[in-house]
Amino acid sequence: MSDLKALYQEVILDHNRNPRNYRKMENPDRFLEGYNPLCGDRYTVYIKMKGEVIEDISFQGSGCAISKASASVMGSLLKGKTRAEAEVIFDQFHRLVRGESKADAEELGKLAAFSGVSEFPARVKCAILAWHTMKNVLEDKAESVSTE
Amino acid sequence: MMTAEKTRKTKSSAAFDVEGIRRDFPILSIRVHGKPLVYLDNAATTQKPLAVLDAIDRYYREENANVHRGVHALSELATKKYEDSRETVRAFINAASSKEIIFTRGATDSINLVAATFGRKYLKPGDEVVITGLEHHSNIVPWQLICEEKQAKLRVAPINSSGEVELAEFEELLSEKVKIAAISHISNALGTVNPIRRMIEAAHRFGIPVLIDGAQGVPHLNVDVLALDADFYAFSSHKIFGPTGLGVLYGKERLLDALPPYQGGGDMIRSVTFEKTIFNDLPYKFEAGTPHIEGAIGLGTALEYLHTFDWEAVVRHEHALIRSAADRLSEIEGVRIIGTAKEKAGVVSFVIDGIHPHDIGTILDQEGIAIRTGHHCAQPVMDRFGIPATARASFAFYNTVDEVDVLVQGIQKVKKVFGYV
Structure with missing residues (x-):
C-alpha cells in the first residue's frame, strides 16, 4: 500500500464524507472548541454524561479529511464507554498516530484506519485535534484546545 | 553606475x-x-540562484569581518560589499539616495519599524490608521498594537468578491484624522495587484504618508518608488531570491530623518555618554547592532542576477x-x-x-x-x-x-x- 493510500483509507474517506454524530447537541453537559490555527481546522465537541458513562457525544465544525474522520470515528468508539475507558482509547490512538503503537489490527479495531498518519508528521495534529478536545471536555478544562 | x-x-x-x-x-x-x-x-x-549561494560562501571563506569599524583590510572589504549592496537595492527600486535604504530583518520588521517609530511620534488619541482588507497579518498586527497603545483607530478599506479593494470606500476613509495608510502592493493570499499609485495619490491629497508592503511586489513588478511617490516601501530578501533574515525598508529621507530610532545599540549611535546619546545619520540610525552582512551581500547579488534578464x-x-x-x-x-x-x-x-x-x-x-x-x-x-x-x-x-x-x-x-x- 502506498503511503497515500495508507493515509486516505476507505474508512477515513467514508467518515469524512458522512461524518457520524455530526450535530450540535441540545443541552450537552459540556462542550469545547478545538482549533488548529495552522490549517484552520475547527471543531466543537459535545458530551453528555450519565454518571461515569459517556451517554452521548457529537461534534460539529470544519476541517480536513483526517481531522473530520478522526472526530467521527472517535464519537462512534466512545459512545457508551466510561471515562476511564475513553482515556485508555485516547492513549491508544495517540500512540498509534505518533508511530509508537505496538498493538495489532485486531486490538486497534476502527482505529487501525489511522495507522498511516504516523508517516505524515505534518498531519498528526489534524488527527489528534478532536481527541484532545474530547479529553479536555472529560477533564472539565475550560480552555479551548489548540494543536498547532 | x-x-x-x-x-x-x-x-x-x-x-x-x-x-x-x-x-x-x-x-x-x-x-x-x-x-x-x-x-x-x-x-x-x-x-x-548559484550566484547567491556562491556569494555567501565566498563571503565566509574570504571576506568575513564586522562592518563599519575595523581599520583592517577585511573589515574594509566587508563594509564595501555591504554598502555596495545597499546601492544595488537603491538602484533596483529607484530610490533617490542610498541613505533611504534601511536593512532590516524582513518585511515584517520593516513594517514594525515604521509602525513603532511613526506611531510613537505622530499618533494621538482619536487619530486613524487606514489599511485594506487584503493585508497579510504583518501589515495588520503592528498597526493594531500601536493603535491600541495610542488609542488611535484602525480603519479597514473592504474588498469586493473578486478580491479587489473597493477604491471608493478606501477614498472615503481618508481624512485629516488619518495619520498614515499601509497597503500591500500585491496580496499574498490572492495575487491581487493593488492600484497603489492611485491610492497613494488619493492619500497624498490629505497629506497622508503611505507605507507599501511590497513583500510580494518586488518579485513580480518593476518597482519605482519615486514614480510611485511611495513614502515607505517594505520588502523581504528571501522572496526575491536572496537569503532569509534580511529585509529592506525604503523611506523618504525627510520622513526617516524625523522619526525617532527603533532599537538602540551599536552602529546606530554617533556618541554615547551616560547622560546623552547622539544618534547616527541615516541609514545607520535604524540599524542597531551588527547587521546581517552576508544577507545583504546575498540580496545585492540576487538583484544583480535579476538585472541580467x-x-x-x-x-x-x-x-x-x-x-x-x-x-x-x-x-x-x-x-x-x-x-x-x-x-x-x-x-x-x-x-x-x-x-x-x-x-x-x-x-x-x-x-x-x-x-x-x-x-x-x-x-x-x-x-x-x-x-x-x-x-x-x-x-x-x-x-x-x-x-x-x-x-x-x-x-x-x-x-x-x-x-x-
Whole structure:
C-alpha cells in the first residue's frame, strides 16, 4: 500500500464524507472548541454524561479529511464507554498516530484506519485535534484546545 | 553606475530561456518523494540562484569581518560589499539616495519599524490608521498594537468578491484624522495587484504618508518608488531570491530623518555618554547592532542576477503561467479560483468542493508538488470569502508551463484519491 493510500483509507474517506454524530447537541453537559490555527481546522465537541458513562457525544465544525474522520470515528468508539475507558482509547490512538503503537489490527479495531498518519508528521495534529478536545471536555478544562 | 531601472527597461527582449534560468537554481533539479520537484510556493519563499549561494560562501571563506569599524583590510572589504549592496537595492527600486535604504530583518520588521517609530511620534488619541482588507497579518498586527497603545483607530478599506479593494470606500476613509495608510502592493493570499499609485495619490491629497508592503511586489513588478511617490516601501530578501533574515525598508529621507530610532545599540549611535546619546545619520540610525552582512551581500547579488534578464519578458512569462494555471484549474469540475481581480500577479489561490486544502497539499506533495495550504497569514481575507483556507500555487520566473501541467494532473489525482473521479 502506498503511503497515500495508507493515509486516505476507505474508512477515513467514508467518515469524512458522512461524518457520524455530526450535530450540535441540545443541552450537552459540556462542550469545547478545538482549533488548529495552522490549517484552520475547527471543531466543537459535545458530551453528555450519565454518571461515569459517556451517554452521548457529537461534534460539529470544519476541517480536513483526517481531522473530520478522526472526530467521527472517535464519537462512534466512545459512545457508551466510561471515562476511564475513553482515556485508555485516547492513549491508544495517540500512540498509534505518533508511530509508537505496538498493538495489532485486531486490538486497534476502527482505529487501525489511522495507522498511516504516523508517516505524515505534518498531519498528526489534524488527527489528534478532536481527541484532545474530547479529553479536555472529560477533564472539565475550560480552555479551548489548540494543536498547532 | 547604471541603475536597475534603466537596466530592466533597456535589456533586449531576447527569447526567454526558462531552462537556462532553471540551471541557475540547483534545488530545482532535486526529486521529492521520487518525483521531480515542482516548486509552486514562491510567495512563501523563493529558491536561490548559484550566484547567491556562491556569494555567501565566498563571503565566509574570504571576506568575513564586522562592518563599519575595523581599520583592517577585511573589515574594509566587508563594509564595501555591504554598502555596495545597499546601492544595488537603491538602484533596483529607484530610490533617490542610498541613505533611504534601511536593512532590516524582513518585511515584517520593516513594517514594525515604521509602525513603532511613526506611531510613537505622530499618533494621538482619536487619530486613524487606514489599511485594506487584503493585508497579510504583518501589515495588520503592528498597526493594531500601536493603535491600541495610542488609542488611535484602525480603519479597514473592504474588498469586493473578486478580491479587489473597493477604491471608493478606501477614498472615503481618508481624512485629516488619518495619520498614515499601509497597503500591500500585491496580496499574498490572492495575487491581487493593488492600484497603489492611485491610492497613494488619493492619500497624498490629505497629506497622508503611505507605507507599501511590497513583500510580494518586488518579485513580480518593476518597482519605482519615486514614480510611485511611495513614502515607505517594505520588502523581504528571501522572496526575491536572496537569503532569509534580511529585509529592506525604503523611506523618504525627510520622513526617516524625523522619526525617532527603533532599537538602540551599536552602529546606530554617533556618541554615547551616560547622560546623552547622539544618534547616527541615516541609514545607520535604524540599524542597531551588527547587521546581517552576508544577507545583504546575498540580496545585492540576487538583484544583480535579476538585472541580467529582460524584466518585461519575465513579467510576460509569469503572467502566462498564472493565466494558464487559473484557466486550466477552473476547467476542472469542483475547482473554484479564489481571487479573480483584473490585475493579478504570482498567485493562484483555489478551493475544491468537498476536499480541504490541507488534504490537497498532502496529496500534491506526494507528487513532488510544493504548494501552500491554509489561511496564508491573511485570515480576514479568508473570512471575506467565507472559507477557512485555500490551496495556493505561487509562481516565480523559473516555473514552466510543463509544471502547470503537473499541477493540473496532481489535482486530478487529488480528486481520484477522494473518489470524485
